[in-house]
Amino acid sequence: MTTSAASAAFPNVDPAIFSSLQAKIDNDTAIRDELKSIVEALSKQGRVTQSILSRIHNTPTEDLAESVLAPCSESLKEQAATVKDLAQAASKYPFYKWNSIWQREIQNVVSNIQMCEWLKSGNLVTLEDVGHSLEVPVNLKDEDTFHVTIEDYLLALTYMIEELARLAPNAVTLTDYARPLQISKFIKDVHAGFQLLNLKNDTLRRRVDGLKYSVKKVEDVVYDLSLRGLIPKH
């Protein structure tokens, strides 16, 4: 119980409460602006990478290495440098407090890395390899610093598969009749992997539920090819 003299000294609604609240708001705004400027640079680079990769839809397969993969690798290197800058800045603050700012851009970068690797080797790049490419940690549990999360990797994979589903008919247009078979096998294998997950009603589930349309689209392409005897003989 405060004395009446002490009570008189304190206003019922203490202005200090609101001035410290405003200071907190202003501080958060400054942090957000700092991180956002780096993310915007990453976003700009991402559009360049995306533009290069979109050429896969009108470049013959034998010309991919020179026309698409080489410039794409260069652009991804530049993005990796920006991601490193972002990692340095973001690791000063709680990761999950701010990660909504960069989540989508990181997913785009990861998706492009996945696509680039698949076009080179036909393989799915692992989450750890993505971390190596970007020189940032992945899937951290015990450290509160910048990292690529499992959800980022999986969401990126859904974008990549959608792009591959688009590539299948375009490859036929470019007279590469073997490409759809390769795409079909890969997409089905990944889709089988996604079936193992116990998905909740969240963003990832909505993306994964959409994959069956990509699978169907590529199956239709393979069906059309087999029906017309265009599948290469082994």
Place this chain on the structure above:
Amino acid sequence: MAGVKRRHDGMVENESSQSETKSPYLPVFEAFRAQLDEHHDRRERIIKVSRDVTAQSKKIIFALQRVRELGKPIHASTSKQTTPMYATIRTLLQSIVPDLQGSNAYRYRANISAGLQEFMEAVIFQHYLETQQVMSFEDAQTQLPNGISLTYDDYALGLFDMTGELMRFAITYMATNGQLPGIARGAGPSHRSSILADMQDLRTAFEALDATKAHSLSRDFDNKLKTTRQSVEKVENGVYHMIVRGKERPKGWKPDFSSADAGRDSGEAVESR
């Protein structure tokens, strides 16, 4: 069955045999599944606690609305109801402290937020009823178990909601007592100590905040501020009508109470001008 593909009628034989091959990516997805399941289980534990804390906090607020005095410790009959509720809340929050450590504090912020806001509303409301002062952020943080940190957003949004409870309390008090609740404080004019003046101060303070760039707070800020304005105006109108129409009230008149309430209030004189 997971991992085994459906056979496609019409596919050539080599395609059929190929489609039976197990996906090489199953092991990596099994690892992802384990981690995502762990994440979702933790999230759901936190959501359940948040809901229970919300429910208990609302019960506390209902009990506090039955309080009849401002600026004094809560009456024993009300404390008897609220003390076990506070204990339940602290037990619930303590149970999820391990789930909210390190980077998980913000990962699951959205899941615990509703519960914390409601709890803040309850503790700030009780503090105001007992002291007629708004509890500071630092004092509010001490109401939570170690290991659960209070964010300014949850504190501010809880405080916004508390203005709604003040409005209910003020209207109910005026209806049953014929006067505005408040306590004399020092040598200041008595009207400055009224609940209405405090609500007006709260509204002024909130309006002074620039939350347009506070990403998470700004989503709710405009709606909450609008509701707070409405609450203050309701009390302002209530006071006006009490002053104007209250003059018509016969001296000594009071609403009929049940015998229990009548017993408690019999010693309190109703004042009218």
